[in-house]
Every structure is written in structure tokens, then in C-alpha cells.
Amino acid sequence: MSLFAAVQVLLGAAALAGPSDPTLQIAAVLRDRLLGGRGAAEIAGSLCDGVGPRLAGSDGAREARRWAVRELARLGLRNVHEEPLSEPRWVRGAETAEIVSPVRQRLAVAALGGSGPTPRDGIEAEVLATKNLETLAALAAKEPAIARGRIVFFTERTDRTRDGSGYGRAVSIRYGGPDEARKLGAAAVVIRSVGTSSTRLPHTGVMKVEPGIAPLPAAALSAPDADLLERIAAGGVVRLRLTLGCRTEPDAPGANVVGEIPGSERPEEIVLLAAHLDSWDLGTGAIDDGAGVGIVAEAVRAIAVLPRAPRRTLRVVLFADEENGGRGGAAYANAHRGELDRHVAALEMDLGTDRVYRIAASGGPEADAVVGAVEELLRPIGVAERAADAGGGSDVAGLRAFGVPMLDLNQDASRYFDFHHSADDTVDKIDPANLAQATAAAAVLAWVVADEPGTLGRIPPEKRTVKHW
Amino acid sequence: MSLFAAVQVLLGAAALAGPSDPTLQIAAVLRDRLLGGRGAAEIAGSLCDGVGPRLAGSDGAREARRWAVRELARLGLRNVHEEPLSEPRWVRGAETAEIVSPVRQRLAVAALGGSGPTPRDGIEAEVLATKNLETLAALAAKEPAIARGRIVFFTERTDRTRDGSGYGRAVSIRYGGPDEARKLGAAAVVIRSVGTSSTRLPHTGVMKVEPGIAPLPAAALSAPDADLLERIAAGGVVRLRLTLGCRTEPDAPGANVVGEIPGSERPEEIVLLAAHLDSWDLGTGAIDDGAGVGIVAEAVRAIAVLPRAPRRTLRVVLFADEENGGRGGAAYANAHRGELDRHVAALEMDLGTDRVYRIAASGGPEADAVVGAVEELLRPIGVAERAADAGGGSDVAGLRAFGVPMLDLNQDASRYFDFHHSADDTVDKIDPANLAQATAAAAVLAWVVADEPGTLGRIPPEKRTVKHW
Numbered sequence: 001m002s003l004f005a006a007v008q009v010l011l012g013a014a015a016l017a018g019p020s021d022p023t024l025q026i027a028a029v030l031r032d033r034l035l036g037g038r039g040a041a042e043i044a045g046s047l048c049d050g051v052g053p054r055l056a057g058s059d060g061a062r063e064a065r066r067w068a069v070r071e072l073a074r075l076g077l078r079n080v081h082e083e084p085l086s087e088p089r090w091v092r093g094a095e096t097a098e099i100v101s102p103v104r105q106r107l108a109v110a111a112l113g114g115s116g117p118t119p120r121d122g123i124e125a126e127v128l129a130t131k132n133l134e135t136l137a138a139l140a141a142k143e144p145a146i147a148r149g150r151i152v153f154f155t156e157r158t159d160r161t162r163d164g165s166g167y168g169r170a171v172s173i174r175y176g177g178p179d180e181a182r183k184l185g186a187a188a189v190v191i192r193s194v195g196t197s198s199t200r201l202p203h204t205g206v207m208k209v210e211p212g213i214a215p216l217p218a219a220a221l222s223a224p225d226a227d228l229l230e231r232i233a234a235g236g237v238v239r240l241r242l243t244l245g246c247r248t249e250p251d252a253p254g255a256n257v258v259g260e261i262p263g264s265e266r267p268e269e270i271v272l273l274a275a276h277l278d279s280w281d282l283g284t285g286a287i288d289d290g291a292g293v294g295i296v297a298e299a300v301r302a303i304a305v306l307p308r309a310p311r312r313t314l315r316v317v318l319f320a321d322e323e324n325g326g327r328g329g330a331a332y333a334n335a336h337r338g339e340l341d342r343h344v345a346a347l348e349m350d351l352g353t354d355r356v357y358r359i360a361a362s363g364g365p366e367a368d369a370v371v372g373a374v375e376e377l378l379r380p381i382g383v384a385e386r387a388a389d390a391g392g393g394s395d396v397a398g399l400r401a402f403g404v405p406m407l408d409l410n411q412d413a414s415r416y417f418d419f420h421h422s423a424d425d426t427v428d429k430i431d432p433a434n435l436a437q438a439t440a441a442a443a444v445l446a447w448v449v450a451d452e453p454g455t456l457g458r459i460p461p462e463k464r465t466v467k468h469w
Numbered sequence: 470m471s472l473f474a475a476v477q478v479l480l481g482a483a484a485l486a487g488p489s490d491p492t493l494q495i496a497a498v499l500r501d502r503l504l505g506g507r508g509a510a511e512i513a514g515s516l517c518d519g520v521g522p523r524l525a526g527s528d529g530a531r532e533a534r535r536w537a538v539r540e541l542a543r544l545g546l547r548n549v550h551e552e553p554l555s556e557p558r559w560v561r562g563a564e565t566a567e568i569v570s571p572v573r574q575r576l577a578v579a580a581l582g583g584s585g586p587t588p589r590d591g592i593e594a595e596v597l598a599t600k601n602l603e604t605l606a607a608l609a610a611k612e613p614a615i616a617r618g619r620i621v622f623f624t625e626r627t628d629r630t631r632d633g634s635g636y637g638r639a640v641s642i643r644y645g646g647p648d649e650a651r652k653l654g655a656a657a658v659v660i661r662s663v664g665t666s667s668t669r670l671p672h673t674g675v676m677k678v679e680p681g682i683a684p685l686p687a688a689a690l691s692a693p694d695a696d697l698l699e700r701i702a703a704g705g706v707v708r709l710r711l712t713l714g715c716r717t718e719p720d721a722p723g724a725n726v727v728g729e730i731p732g733s734e735r736p737e738e739i740v741l742l743a744a745h746l747d748s749w750d751l752g753t754g755a756i757d758d759g760a761g762v763g764i765v766a767e768a769v770r771a772i773a774v775l776p777r778a779p780r781r782t783l784r785v786v787l788f789a790d791e792e793n794g795g796r797g798g799a800a801y802a803n804a805h806r807g808e809l810d811r812h813v814a815a816l817e818m819d820l821g822t823d824r825v826y827r828i829a830a831s832g833g834p835e836a837d838a839v840v841g842a843v844e845e846l847l848r849p850i851g852v853a854e855r856a857a858d859a860g861g862g863s864d865v866a867g868l869r870a871f872g873v874p875m876l877d878l879n880q881d882a883s884r885y886f887d888f889h890h891s892a893d894d895t896v897d898k899i900d901p902a903n904l905a906q907a908t909a910a911a912a913v914l915a916w917v918v919a920d921e922p923g924t925l926g927r928i929p930p931e932k933r934t935v936k937h938w
Contacts, residue, residue, distance in 0.1 A: 049697060052572065105518075227897055
């Protein structure tokens with residue numbers, strides 16, 4: 001029986017007495033200190049109010065790096081630095097959409113990240129409404145020219161789910177739809193926003209851009225506008241005019257921002273605690289991922305003021321360009337390849353402001369006991385479920401390929417996709433009490449994994465496939 | 470004891486048996502027929518999808534008149550016609566707002582109706598944040614030059630209330646604030662939207678424009694943007710850049726659209742059933758006031774197919790320009806002055822899509838009994854309260870001055886100001902079942918007042934003051 005399993009038995013027998021293992025005792029203190037705090041919300045607010053939107057390659061992204069270096073140092077981290085990389089630079093322009101016949105109606109629209117521009121006066125074309133990639137393929141199988149010269153309109157809805165699976169099912173349309181439509185000769189693409197809001201605010205997000213091929217103009221409509229277009233399209237031929245002034249400029253200098261609490265016994269072993277610093281341009285990036293930055297920064301602040309450092313190094317990485325290409329995650333994996341076998345685990349917080357309800361780990365068989373011990377500590381604050389496998393956040397999931405164990409703390413995503421990637425992603429959407437619960441959970445998990453003598457093992461080779469939404 | 474009082478007693482004694490008065494029996498049939506229907510929602514949808522935004526003086530307003538004439542005739546009304554008037558024509562242009570120091574943040578903004586434009590490159594000025602008209606006056610009393618050259622920012626919040634009183638308290642800032650700031654030498658005005666939504670969608674609405682005086686540029690910020698500006702302003706000096714491309718053009722031809730069910734016994738006596746046809750330009754005018762148009766049109770459709778017409782004439786008026794000046798209501802009062810003493814009552818539906826919970830009438834002492842009888846019919850569908858006085862909707866309230874009795878059916882306004890005057894006023898916000906309940910209530914009230922031999926009397930001279938929000 002491992003130490004962790006023994007602790008689990010002890011905890012089961014004497015839950016009221018609290019854990020006897022010193023690591024777990026400290027973890028319980030961390031949990032209780034963080035639970036009622038507002039630190040994570042204040043840090044997220046400082047980033048969103050003080051910097052605002054910070055899409056890769058923008059002035060905001062540069063300001064955010066400065067903010068992050070200052071903030072991580074202020075919070076007591078050591079070895080705070082930028083790790084340079086090259087970021088994409090895609091810039092939104094003026095954008096309009098209008099049904100021009102059989103009625104005239106203006107539609108609320110936002111270009112997808114990476115979208116090509118339309119000509120200055122826009123594109124006017126007949127709309128081909130279809131549900132998703134499969135229905136488009138079926139139409140094209142019967143009539144190969146069906147999309148040619150048209151504006152393909154994907155109507156698929158996003159289900160509201162606690163675990164984000166509704167987004168997972170719909171997002172392939174946003175990512176892959178424009179390129180599939182391009183292959184069929186379409187003039188442009190509009191999609192129903194991948195999101196659950198019923199406001200007139202479209203949700204942007206990255207689309208696939210093939211190297212060396214000019215991407216189609218592609219944009220998201222807000223749900224009410226997609227409803228309207230769908231109703232009118234059901235009545236017959238609809239013509240739409242779309243104007244997108246966006247452009248892709250040369251790559252710009254960017255960086256991941258890194259800071260550490262050096263380990264007291266095994267400083268060469270690393271536990272990664274991550275969030276992403278960039279955000280979409282429409283909102284101020286409060287829930288995506290100011291909230292994650294707040295969680296991570298407040299968690300390490302609380303750990304940094306403990307009487308002793310954890311045995312292993314706790315490394316915070318605030319990633320660049322999670323949103324529009326994933327260059328930050330790729331650059332980290334590349335720059336740190338030599339020490340990935342000493343990366344004991346990675347946890348990324350990137351699901352907003354609501355409460356953690358589920359925990360998961362992917363690693364070796366040893367991982368079960370660690371997660372079990374943490375589960376005992378987190379159950380009293382509402383982390384009542386355990387998933388079989390942890391996929392890892394999108395910046396760290398690439399490390400699966402090297403066997404690095406993944407940790408997940410799943411936050412309730414029921415509200416998340418109301419605001420995600422839209423202008424509505426602003427600090428008023430942050431619930432400080434819920435964010436404090438998520439911060440407590442992250443601090444406990446990071447601390448325990450960094451401090452316990454045992455490890456999570458490694459992800460076995462047959463499970464190292466990277467899962468992407 | 471009047472007939473109505475007698476009926477009330479009877480109903481109290483034998484509610485299960487239903488009313489014995491033929492007028493009330495028919496009213497009960499109307500109620501039950503309309504309650505489960507979708508007619509009102511479909512009519513509102515036809516207007517919003519088929520025409521869309523229809524601000525006074527716009528192409529949409531002209532299209533809406535054509536739609537209304539066609540629709541009222543289709544629904545079985547007689548004497549359908551337009552009553553010409555002159556409408557204001559105010560046109561929104563490009564509009565942007567940006568905090569330029571101490572940080573840079575773009576703000577979601579919408580000019581108020583009647584606002585003046587800024588210079589083409591905008592106005593950049595220091596912000597003077599103040600709560601409301603009283604706090605601005607207090608600041609100016611101490612320091613007369615305090616607003617000079619500045620952008621005055623009114624921060625007052627709108628309370629969410631069932632009866633709309635929260636809006637009533639806040640709207641004076643939107644209406645009067647820009648002109649008060651102008652008198653103090655301000656460069657421009659921004660207000661926190663008069664609305665209860667937490668989205669990034671600002672709520673427009675009319676502002677006071679003094680004849681012959683150029684109005685200040687004035688605009689509403691969405692609530693999250695007002696929050697942000699207020700937080701940053703609390704930290705010190707803030708500079709804002711505001712660009713509004715709106716303009717006032719010469720008046721345009723407009724019209725109220727009128728149709729009737731001629732009375733079978735006293736056709737010269739008129740019961741007015743009203744809604745307004747115009748809408749703000751940002752949304753498609755679904756709840757304000759497509760819903761009211763749907764209620765009124767579906768109610769008279771149901772009355773028109775009854776085996777007999779009501780004793781009095783039921784006149785539907787779909788008013789022009791309720792939103793940006795009230796020209797429709799004024800034109801009606803003027804054109805019909807000679808028959809206002811034969812206007813037995815007026816009911817305007819202009820509070821959205823939710824359920825009626827309260828009834829009220831203003832008239833002579835006779836009104837009590839009529840309302841009591843209707844109350845009995847409507848209590849089973851949730852109209853459980855009676856208010857002491859009916860103010861009348863804004864297009865008909867002017868008729869108070871002539872003693873014309875007012876009827877109110879108060880809808881639950883808790884959600885209304887989430888969408889009102891914003892881009893979010895779209896048909897998906899209409900709840901067909903709730904709208905059917907409001908339609909049933911309106912049909913019952915209009916029918917009973919038009920068919921019962923007794924009248925509501927007249928508003929006594931000392932109570933003829935017109936109340937405006």
C-alpha cells in the first residue's frame with residue numbers, strides 16, 4: 001500500500017480529525033485560507049482593467065507580458081522571465097453583414113481568427129444553409145457545385161453542458177468549416193456562434209488556415225442573428241452581403257511568462273501550473289483566461305508565503321497565443337524538451353470562473369492514490385467527482401506525447417460559453433467566491449503533487465495521443 | 470348597484486358557473502381561445518423578420534406602415550388607413566468610445582436618439598463622473614466650471630423591478646442629462662445604459678433636444694463598460710475619446726396606421742386599442758413594441774371573428790414615432806380632437822412579452838365596476854392585482870387632458886429592461902405563451918369596455934395631468 005493509499009484509509013477512518021501527513025495538513029491550510037479570499041478575482045481584474053484585450057501579436061499582448069512579469073515578481077515568485085517566441089498577428093477590421101433579399105436586415109457578426117478579408121465592398125452571394133460538416137459533405141456528394149460562389153452558413157447549435165462537451169461537439173465547425181467550404185469553391189462562410197448565449201454578441205475563435213493558401217472570409221453570427229437568417233433561409237433564396245476588413249500581418253515577437261517557487265529537495269523536478277495570458281480581442285478576456293491567470297497567480301502567492309517551499313519546483317507558465325494558433329504551448333515544449341522527463345505533472349486552468357466539481361489525472365498507476373488524497377481534501381468544497389482521464393489544457397496537452405502526467409480540475413462550464421470569445425467576456429462575469437473555490441482546489445492539487453515524495457508516474461506510451469477540442 | 474357590481478356579486482357567488490352577462494360570457498370565450506394561441510407571437514415575428522428596425526423617418530418605418538395596413542386588413546379590420554404626420558429623422562452613424570488614459574480600453578457605446586454628432590475625429594476630454602442630475606447640480610453649485618469642456622458621465626444604475634419603476638427612476642438622466650450638461654458647458658455626455666442587462670450591448674433612447682439649440686453629443690455605455698469606466702475613474706483622472714457620426718435630417722413623412730371594428734349599436738363611441746409601430750434602430754423591435762403590435766392585432770382578429778361586433782367601435786391605432794419624439798400620439802390627439810369626448814377608453818400595450826399581473830383604470834367612479842368585472846375574468850389567468858390608477862401608455866396618455874379614461878394592463882417588466890432599446894430586442898426574446906396570456910387579457914378588457922352598455926365615465930378635471938416617465 002502506498003503512502004497515499006494509507007492516507008486515504010486514515011482519512012476515511014478519521015475524516016473529522018483531518019490528514020496526518022504533513023503535506024496534506026499544509027494542503028488543508030492552503031484550502032481554507034484561499035476559500036474565502038478575493039485574491040484571484042483581484043488579480044484577474046487587474047489584468048483585464050489594466051491591460052484589456054490581448055490577442056497574440058497585439059499591443060495588448062505586449063502590455064500583458066509586462067503586467068505578468070511585474071505581477072509574478074510581486075507575488076513572490078523567483079526566476080521570473082519571458083521566454084521569447086514568434087506570435088501570429090491577425091487584426092480585426094470593420095465588419096458588417098446584411099441580408100439584402102428577400103428582406104433587408106443587418107446582422108451582428110465577428111470574423112473568426114485567421115479569416116481572410118472580403119473585398120473592400122464586401123461579398124454578396126446566395127446563402128447555402130447547412131447544419132454542419134457532415135451535412136455539407138452530403139450535399140456536395142450529391143451536387144459537387146452546390147457551394148460554389150455561395151456563402152456557406154453552418155447552423156449547428158451549441159448545447160449547454162456542465163462539462164463543456166457541447167462546445168466540444170460544435171467547435172469543429174468553427175475550426176474546420178471555412179476550409180471545407182473553401183475546398184468546395186464557396187465565397188465565404190458564416191457560422192452560428194459556437195456559444196450558448198442568446199445575446200446579439202457573436203463569439204469569435206480560431207479557424208484552420210492552411211499554409212500558403214488564402215483563407216476564406218469567415219465569420220460568426222450571434223445566435224439571434226443566426227436564428228433570423230435560418231428562418232428566412234427556410235423560406236427560400238437569401239442573399240447576404242458580408243464585409244470583413246480583417247488582415248493577417250507578419251508574425252510579431254511574443255513570449256510565455258514564467259516564474260517559479262524553487263523546490264526545497266528536488267528542484268530539478270517540475271510541476272507545471274499554467275494558464276494563458278492572451279485573450280480574444282472582443283472582450284477583456286476575464287473568464288478566458290483572466291480567471292485562470294488569477295487562479296494560478298493567487299494559488300502560488302499562497303504557496304510562496306508558506307513556511308517552507310514544496311519539495312519540487314512549482315513552475316508557473318502564463319502562455320502566449322493559446323487562442324489563435326497555440327504557439328505558446330508549442331514553444332514551451334520545444335524549449336524545454338530536455339527537461340520534460342522531469343516534468344512531474346501539468347495543470348492548466350482555462351475554464352472560467354465557476355466552481356470545480358471534478359478532478360482527474362492521467363499518469364501511471366501511482367496517480368490514483370495522489371488524486372484520491374487530494375479528492376478527500378477537496379470533497380468538502382464541492383469537488384465530488386472523479387473522471388477517468390485528464391486531457392490537459394490546450395497549452396500543456398502537447399506534453400502528453402512525452403509522457404508528462406496531466407491533471408484536470410473541471411470547472412462547471414454551464415455559463416462559460418455564454419461569454420467565451422465574445423465581447424461579453426468582462427470582469428463583471430467573474431464570481432469571486434466561485435473563483436476562490438477553484439483557486440483553493442488548484443493550490444491544493446499543485447501543492448500536493450509538488451510536495452509529496454511519490455510521483456504520478458508517466459502516461460503510458462499507448463495513451464500519449466494529444467486530444468484537441 | 471350597477472350592472473357590473475351585480476355581476477361581480479354573482480361571480481363571487483358562482484364563479485364556477487361563469488358569468489351570466491352575455492358580454493362577459495363572450496369575454497370568457499375570447500380569453501380561453503386566445504390563451505393557448507401563438508397568433509400574437511407570429512404577428513410580431515412577421516413584423517420583426519419582415520421589416521426589422523423601424524425608427525421614425527427611416528425606410529423601415531415606411532415598410533412597417535405598408536406591413537401594418539396589409540396586416541390589419543388581413544385580420545378583418547375595416548376602414549384601415551394611414552393618418553399622415555411629420556416624423557423626425559435622426560440617423561445613427563459610426564460610433565466609438567475609448568478610454569485613452571490612464572489605460573486604453575474600447576467601450577461599447579450607442580448614441581442617444583437626437584444626439585448631436587462629434588467632430589469627425591471625435592472629442593477627447595477628461596471625464597466627470599457623477600451619479601445623476603442632482604449630484605451634477607450639487608457639484609456645479611460648488612464649482613460652476615466643473616463640467617466645462619468635460620465629458621459628463623452619469624453612473625446611476627437601473628433597478629430591476631416588476632412594475633418598471635426602476636426604469637422610471639433612471640430614465641430622467643437619459644432624457645434630461647445631456648441638456649443639463651450642455652447648460653454647464655460640457656463637451657459631451659455618456660451615461661450608464663438605462664437598462665438592467667449585464668451584456669456589452671448599450672441601450673439607446675430619446676434625449677431632450679431644445680428647439681434651435683444644437684444638442685450635445687450623448688451616448689449610452691453598456692453596463693460592463695460603465696462599470697469599467699467607473700472603476701478607472703475612481704482611481705483618478707480619466708480621458709475618454711468619443712466619436713459619434715449621428716445626424717438629424719429634415720422631417721420625413723410618416724403616419725399612424727388605423728383600423729376599426731365598427732360598433733354595432735354606438736359606432737360613434739370609440740374604444741382605442743393601441744401599440745406603437747416604430748422601434749429603435751439597434752434591434753428589430755420585438756419586445757418594444759412588436760409584442761404590443763402582436764397583442765393588439767391578435768386581440769382584434771379574435772374579436773373580428775366573433776358572431777357579433779361590440780356595441781361600440783373598437784379602434785386599433787398603431788402609432789408612429791413613440792420612441793423618438795412622440796409625434797404619433799400628438800398627431801392623433803390633434804386630428805381627432807372633435808371626437809375625443811366620444812373616446813370611451815384607451816389601452817396601449819407597450820411593455821413587452823411577459824404576463825399581465827395587474828389591471829387598472831382611470832375614469833369616473835363607474836370605472837371601478839367595469840374593472841372589477843374584468844378582474845374576475847382575468848384572475849384565473851394570473852391578473853391578481855389592481856392598481857389604484859392607470860397612467861396610460863405614452864401615445865395615449867395625452868388624451869387624459871381631455872378626460873379620456875385610461876386602461877392599463879401591467880405586464881411583468883422584470884426582464885423587459887434587459888433587452889429594451891438595445892440590439893438584443895429580437896424575436897427570440899418573445900415568449901409565445903406569456904404573450905398569449907397578455908393578448909387574452911387585452912382582448913377581454915377591450916371587448917368588455919367596448920360592449921358593455923355602461924361607460925368608465927371621464928377622468929375628473931383635477932386628475933387630467935399627463936404623467937410621463
